[in-house]
Amino acid sequence: MIVQRIRLVVDGIAERFGRSTSALIAPAREFDPGHPWFLTATERGNDDTRIAPWTEGNRVENLVHGKTYFAALARALEEAERGDLVFFADWRGDPEQLLTDDGVSVEDALTAVAHRGGVVKGMVWRSHMETLGYTGPKNRKLALRLEEAGGEIILDQRVLTLGSHHQKFVVVRYRRPEASDVAFVGGIDLARARRDDGNHFGDPVSRPFPPEYGEIPAWHDVQVQLEGPSVRDVEDVFRERWEDPSALSRLPWHAIPDFVRGVTREPSELPPVSDRPEPVGTCSVQLLRTYPRRRPAYPFATNGERSAARAYAKALDRASELIYIEDQYLWSVDVARVFAAALRRKPNLKLVVVVPKHLDDDSPITIPSALLGHSAALEVIRAAGGDRVLVLDIENDRGIPVYVHAKVCIIDDVWTAVGSDNFNRRSWTHDSELTAAIIDETRDTREPLDPAGLGDGARVHARSLRLELAREHLGRADGDDADLVDPQQFFDVISASTTALDNWHRNPSSGPRPAGRLRLHEISVPPVWQQRLAALAYRLFVDPDGRPIGMRLRRRF
Missing domain, CATH: 3.30.870.10 (Endonuclease Chain A)
Incomplete structure (x- = not known):
């Protein structure tokens, strides 16, 4: 019941704001023909920082x-x-x-x-x-x-x-x-x-x-x-x-x-800053951060910074074929509705999510709270994408779960984000985070050359990372990825491998264990009485909100 109510609210928000993912989360964008995937300096929303736009x-x-x-x-x-x-x-x-x-x-x-x-x-x-x-x-x-x-x-x-x-x-x-x-x-x-x-x-x-x-x-x-x-x-x-x-x-x-x-209480003065290093490669990099609005204010982010959240929204607004993410946490409806809006906007868009099978602690307070947020987030995403969504976890070749601590997002083999921020409200608003968004100027020459059909072309860095991660999770050797290059075929291969391993676990005497390590992610939703007790703890302690009150009320980042 709680999850259904959350879903109705999210659907109403998406309908109110229309089809654009970025309308749910980011301010009006400047047009930037050079890097339409990156935030402009204005879109970052922080005039106090010294770091470059990219x-x-x-x-x-x-x-x-x-x-x-x-x-x-x-x-x-x-x-x-x-x-x-x-x-x-x-x-x-x-x-x-x-x-x-x-x-x-x-x-x-x-x-x-x-x-x-x-x-x-x-x-x-x-x-x-x-x-x-x-x-x-x-x-x-x-x-x-x-x-x-x-x-x-x-x-x-x-x-x-x-x-x-x-x-x-x-x-x-x-x-x-x-x-x-x-x-x-x-x-x-x-x-x-x-x-x-x-x-x-x-x-x-x-x-x-x-x-x-x-x-x-x-x-x-x-x-x-x-x-x-x-x-x-x-x-x-x-x-x-x-x-x-x-x-x-x-x-x-x-x-x-x-x-x-004798622990240091006042930092010493740093040495003078040096010039920027000279260009050495083909990648454009934009640093994305989260800082809350704090009192006394951070001098480099007096109203906080939520460029990580805003960058995901802008990139998801261009997503057409495949979003691949690996994340320690995916348990915020505020985050899930951004992905849900992208899935509703593009009927061919697929989403593959790799998360841990179990939480990383056994606290009687944290577990019900986290499972409440996780189950609500997954419900919102699955309601939007249906069978275009795969939520998976990993086991090693001995059948023991692998804890997924990575924070990776790859969209249409173009835009990559690797950093410290998780897909939850805490990481997008409350704690300090740092992520590198990367676009390689070198295009990948394997078909499909332009998966999204927007003229961006597949980029070497993004596609290489997606295939490297996929080979590992499918138990394949380096180079064994010809059937994974196409994003739509990639989704089907991942789905088939997961189904085969899940079926084997249900009947291990049927034959040798199939190659691969991906399992369909299933969780037990806490009973209703635990959900009610956990809801307050979730909002205050597990996944708090660091936005100014006005942004919270407007559901903006």
């Missing part, structure tokens, strides 16, 4: 899995010498997490740069109380260890009540002209359990997790490596937050222990 001439490498990303990060840090800059921001940082097979840890790699004379600065979310399952002590330990080596980490609690800093990025800038500056952006924390690979048997440096994921939880995630002018924008994201003059925390139970332990 940059061209970037090299972008997809780093699928934590093991791939950590190896690339370790190489970049190993090259950093005296005077080079290493800036990073994180939700969680575990000093003991290994980056490489030979035992180099997060702490080892960062402190080694500081010992060599590099400038190492980090911002890690201070975190809520450990008794609530958060990792404040680990973040504090990493800060103290780096301080001892000559670096600096601030524990940043400049967030809304019950909010977090969720950005996950690293910037390395070298003084040597022959070394290529680099930035890493995505969903992977410098934390335990993240260093998994394509086999998905888990990271030996594990963490407590729900028992459904086994003793060593398998973890699926994605990061991108940026080189070129966009590196400066990622650096500016760091500098804007670092230079915020507000107190890192105003809570006395934070301040007193900090003084006792």
Whole structure:
């Protein structure tokens, strides 16, 4: 009943605003013939930031899995010498997490740069109380260890009540002209359990997790490596937050222990900023962010910023053939109605969603609340798209669920977004987030050349990432993807593989296990009495809203 009422409200909103997805969420758009997929500076809705609307001439490498990303990060840090800059921001940082097979840890790699004379600065979310399952002590330990080596980490609690800093990025800038500056952006924390690979048997440096994921939880995630002018924008994201003059925390139970332990309370001054790196590749990159409206205001976003939400709306307004997403959470009706509007607008549009099979905690408060939001969101999307929607989860070859932590969206093999924001209201309005939207100027030469028929053409970066992820989930070798290039055929192949594996699980004695790892995503909706109890907790704690009240009432971002 609750889900049906939500669906009626959403249908009414969509009918009121008409067919355009962006009318549900974004302000009136400027016409931009150069990059119709990207937000203009005005559409970003934040005149306070120093980052560029977008940059061209970037090299972008997809780093699928934590093991791939950590190896690339370790190489970049190993090259950093005296005077080079290493800036990073994180939700969680575990000093003991290994980056490489030979035992180099997060702490080892960062402190080694500081010992060599590099400038190492980090911002890690201070975190809520450990008794609530958060990792404040680990973040504090990493800060103290780096301080001892000559670096600096601030524990940043400049967030809304019950909010977090969720950005996950690293910037390395070298003084040597022959070394290529680099930035890493995505969903992977410098934390335990993240260093998994394509086999998905888990990271030996594990963490407590729900028992459904086994003793060593398998973890699926994605990061991108940026080189070129966009590196400066990622650096500016760091500098804007670092230079915020507000107190890192105003809570006395934070301040007193900090003084006792010697934790930094006032950030030092950063070195002067360098010029933008020269163009090195074929990709245009637009950085998208979320910041809530906070008091005292963020000086770089005095009314907040919701460019991540606005960018999805603008891109979805052009979607015609296929939306492919991987996400840790998909549990907000506010987000679901944006996808639903796109599905109603384009009768041929298909949607493939890959999410975790189970939540990442076992809290009696969080589970009913999250399932309430998740089931309502899926109902809205399925009502709009019907059999054009596939919602899936992953298991490894041993039949154990894989936790999907990635935050990826690929539309019509043109526009790609990889970052820290999930498809929920918290990520679109309340917590700090950073995502890279990418359009490769190089067109893919495989048919169909222009899947959407808008003249955009399929782009190498977007199509390559979609096919790489699909091969992994279908259990295929590199290059075995000829039947996956066409987006419509891709949907059918994914559907057939999922059906085959689901049927085998219902009757495993029927023959050998089919190739592939995708399962149809099914959840148990909480009983009505739990829904009523969970609704308030969902709105206040699980998926809060960081928009100004006027935007909430107008249902705008």
